[in-house]
Amino acid sequence: MATQIENIAWWILLLPLLSAVGITLFTLRFHKLSAQISIAAVSVSFLLSLLLFVALPGSAFSVSASWIHVADLSIDFRLILDPLSKLMLLVVTGVGMLIHIYSYGYLHDDRSLSRYFASLSLFTFSMLGIVLASNFVMMFIFWELVGVSSYLLIGFWYEKASAADACKKAFLTNRVGDFGFILGILVVWAALGSLEFDQLKAVLAAHPGKLGAMAGVGGLLVFCGAMGKSAQFPLHVWLPDAMEGPTPVSALIHAATMVAAGVYMLCRTFFLFQATPAWPEALAFLHGWTALDIIAWIGGATALMAALMAVQQDDIKRILAYSTLSQLGYMVMAVGLSGPSPAMYHLTTHAFFKAMLFLGAGSVIHACHHEQNIWRMGGLFRKMPITSWTFLLGALALCGVQPLSGFYSKDAILAQAMEHSLPLFGLAMGVAGLTTFYMFRLVFVAFFGKERGEQAAHAHESPGIMTWPLRALAFFTVASGVMGIDHFIAGAFAAGGHEAASLSFAEALMAPFAHSPAAAFLGLFATMLGLSAAWACYGAADADPLPQRFGSIAQTMRHRFYFDEMYEEAIRLTHDAIASVADWIDRWLISGLLVRGAHGSFEVFGRFLRLLQSGNLQTYAFLLVAGLLAIIYLSFSH
């Protein structure tokens, strides 16, 4: 057959790239046209993804494009289409499309709208590349490109110093993760001789011990990549700052796509973590642990820590950012508890309701003329009914209230935790309670009560181009829990690759109670607890009562446990200090002549040089040759 259906994937991937390039080269001056091109590209990608999802059963690969073939390093660009990537394609292009549309309403009078849409298209392209990557290097390439395009988007308002700092921080923190990632790729490649996921999987299935002593280290190094993108402790610091970008960007990057990439990658490479666990000599103290255990605890720690931080934030976007961190911690924990399918399930539902929450927050910020402090809002429910209803729905889903989608996916994770590790189950329960507490703190303070600010008093509902995407996301927030997504994903990880039998609607609705009743009931109980605590503290509060009651603890939570300060100090003490020393050596010892005046008095220097020039050349040449001979001699004498 000349054209096979799986090659449509190339179009899905390349259309956003064409849009980005086209806008950059030709339509920078025509804002509306640029927006149309970008929205059209992602919409067509979405429709094609839908087509593939329906028309292409099972798994397939597109034709491949050769990239580098030298000796034992062969890298091709080949698009993988299995249940995992087909689902993710829908999430990325579907949620992405709604955010594209919403953006046009949100930013329509920005003077750099074309640049915005070009960056957005580039971002979509990069993210789709991660989803479709069939090998480690291809994934790493798009991984980096997501870093770059998110840099462009976070720093969209680059004239603000805070935005310029935030995008830099996001990129650099991600780079630290990527440093581990590339080393992990090297370890895997050297041990297993391939970079293709399907080949690696086959090799490890046949010889689970083939990674040898590097199994644990290799897995953790690859996980470093996820730690950066999915903002896991200790690389979580970039995500809250990244809220400096326009709000739709926050919705796209920090809810549905970029941060999900880390979890997706862990699911994609889950076979690595099923290798026989082993540690090299130097890490013998880790004996008895597996890489997955460590990942689970990092995820759990992130979930708890971020939830605690969220409790004391006042910026509506920052609260959502920390809640994203916390939910990502859940997902990573699920992967660590050998449950990639609950993780993917939660990723999917979370993409819907978190995007909706962010877009809702954007609508609020838009209406309040860029006021982001929840204590200066209040009483928005009557003024912005659509935004408020959808926001409330999203908050309930996030808290895991039945029958909204968040309940089902969170329950899957709780059940997984209950089965594998009781301490982590307890931690997850605590986080569930905290989640409800801080989300309803936000809801009560911002949407109920009386107006506490000038801006909030004059707020009114956003235009249809912004509310319709909210409505669409609300539908999925309600429905995605009972659409059978979990069975579809479970099929992807099952041995045979077949989908499990679908349940009827009523069965699906009550499935968690049938499957793991304890987890389901305890989860709901934690939610109720959090809700009543939030009502008690914030039901009718005009100011936050917690700082008074808890003093320094609340202060620490507000300051994010001082991680940013610690890192800054650490960087100042290490890299910056070493750099100064290196620079000093370069200037004064290696550069050697010590002629430059310390205060840059070049006149003195010039005279000095004229005096010294003839003699100096010889001295210098002599020193250089002497040094050279010394090196040659030393390297032979041992």
Place this chain on the structure above:
Amino acid sequence: MLLALILIPLLAAIAVALSPRTSPALPRLLALAATGATFVISVMLFLRFDIAGGMQFEQTMAWVPSLGLRFHVGVDGLNIGLVLMGCIVAFAATAVSWDIQRDEKGFYSLLLAMIGGILGAFVSQDLFWLYFFHELALIPTFLMIGVWGRGEDKNYATFNITMYLTLGALIALSGLILLYLQMPLADRTFDIQAMTKHFQLHPIAAGDQNLIFGLLMFGFGILVSLWPFHTWAPLGYGAAPTANAMLHAGVLKKFGLYGLIRIALPMLPAGSQRWLPVLALLCMGNLVYCGWVAMRQRNLNGLIGNSSVAHMGFCFLGIASLTLVGVTGAVLVMIAHGLLAALSFGLSGYLYSQTGTLDIPRLGGLLRRLPFIGAALMIALFAGCGVPGFANFAGELMVLFGAWKSGVTGHWMVVAAAWAGLIIGAVYMLRAIRNMLHCPEAEGAGEWIDAIGSRRWPYALLIAALVLFGVAPGLLTDAIKPSAEAIVKMASSGKANAVAPAAPLLKAASTH
């Protein structure tokens, strides 16, 4: 065709020198025509190049048969990409020289001589011509920095770069002469292929190999700013006129690396075994130490210069790995970095023409005021910290992969190189973006004018080449691979010899 590649710029140089003073626009037009022609020829060569391998487009002429001197040019996978890159950079460098207002005749004729020398050095298959053309390119470099250079540091920089590079060239020359003397009297020749073949069949004694390789490594190394002989580079490039910095940092500097791969590796396999571990250690200095130094730079040219020194570490690491992947990656980095260095220095030259300063704290908000130049600079800085989509990433990635599996370079070196490339590089590049391109506009920004129309295309050309080879590095690697394979095989043949104890230095030297 290769001969034309050398002769066009050289003849144009003479024509410019003889052109009448009454037509001041003529030198620039002639230079553009000549470099444009070489650019077209190089593209044709590249398209017609057969990736199956072997020396192609060869031309030979007898010259002094008694000394074994011939004029012999040719390209294989090793230099076809370099020649293409050189011609692109030469064209762009000529085009951005519109800001030269003083003695254009002298400037363009020296520039053309430099270009002819560079191309000659890269296509020569004869040691004598190889060296001769390199010197032919080097001397105009010194003169141009001295005459058309800028900044208060100019004299010091000229003095520094002249001394270093002359010294490096002399050390390399002594190595080359010793190499020549190792040929039996009857078949003495300067022909590189003949010499390589001979030394493969009749290897030089290990001790002599060690001496010669050492001389070549340090001689060529100084030309490429091998740590700790690197301080001339940031200084010299800071003072050089834009076109010079582009051509030297971009193309001419790669001559040392080219010499190492073309001459030292295959002719001195035992010497390679002995010295490559040392090279690998020294290049850590380039990668990590010079990266740190770059972090401290407040001047844009100082930053680009130091980062360019740091990038040379990837080339050295790839060569030192002595694996096919690593060496191919090193050649790819050479080409990619050539385009990138030219782009960066070209842009900083434009900035200087507008702002009169390259002091980073005095620039700010350039993206708003100079959207094209700012965006292009951002692209250059991103390419410099190894973002995929640009050729540098592909090359550096290959070097890491090659070095990881090599027996010569330890794993810790790869870890350090990855740290240098991914973290240190990103730190200084992103700081520069933040301080120069982002943030509110600096004082006096109102008078700066963005590049428009024809002043844009040199930058666009360089970016296009970077992206082309970044998206499809196979265009280059497929061509490089066969030649690199042959060289790695020849150099690895020294493993057996290396086991024999190396003769002490003095004894080795006294055999001559």
